[in-house]
Amino acid sequence: MSGPDAAGSAAGGAQAPRTPTPAEDDAFLAEAISLAREHMLAGDGGPFGALVVRDGQVIARGWNRVTSTNDPTAHAEVVAIRAACATLDSFELHGCTVYTSCEPCPMCLATCYWARVARIVYAATRDQAAAAGFSDALIYDEIPKAPDARQLPMDRRLADASSGPFDAWAQKADRVTY
Numbered sequence: 389m390s391g392p393d394a395a396g397s398a399a400g401g402a403q404a405p406r407t408p409t410p411a412e413d414d415a416f417l418a419e420a421i422s423l424a425r426e427h428m429l430a431g432d433g434g435p436f437g438a439l440v441v442r443d444g445q446v447i448a449r450g451w452n453r454v455t456s457t458n459d460p461t462a463h464a465e466v467v468a469i470r471a472a473c474a475t476l477d478s479f480e481l482h483g484c485t486v487y488t489s490c491e492p493c494p495m496c497l498a499t500c501y502w503a504r505v506a507r508i509v510y511a512a513t514r515d516q517a518a519a520a521g522f523s524d525a526l527i528y529d530e531i532p533k534a535p536d537a538r539q540l541p542m543d544r545r546l547a548d549a550s551s552g553p554f555d556a557w558a559q560k561a562d563r564v565t566y
């Protein structure tokens with residue numbers, strides 16, 4: 389079974405990352421907050437910014453680009469993580485810290501787990517975001533529910549055929565696990 393098992397996968401990392409100092413945390417987070425403001429004012433999207441940092445080096449920067457790119461997944465953290473992965477030519481970000489101007493939404497939090505980042509540092513809370521019109525409470529509430537109990541209808545069908553891709557994956561000799 390594959391999944392975002394950060395603890396197990398992190399053991400494969402080559403070197404232990406240097407832990408940022410509180411002053412470094414504040415400086416990187418302040419830049420994320422600046423990105424949020426600047427790019428919102430420029431018309432890129434909502435007021436959210438993020439950085440991916442490893443060993444004191446900024447690997448990538450991101451800011452919300454939902455409305456300017458018609459991409460509902462273009463949240464600051466996702467944008468930054470995609471850019472960081474491209475820069476490092478890797479689908480994992482071991483040892484990286486994500487600095488984000490606001491507590492991650494469920495999508496961005498999940499993305500951080502999938503990317504195996506080491507740590508998240510944030511400024512505004514989800515309650516502050518909700519007060520500004522960016523509530524993700526519904527999604528957080530929906531996730532723990534059974535599929536058939538969610539507001540978004542989910543209908544399971546073709547159960548007999550559903551394991552086909554997994555069977556083919558298991559047989560694929562050159563599969564790249566993650």
Ligand SMILES: [Zn+2]
Nearest residue numbers: 463493495496
């Ligand atoms: Zn998000």
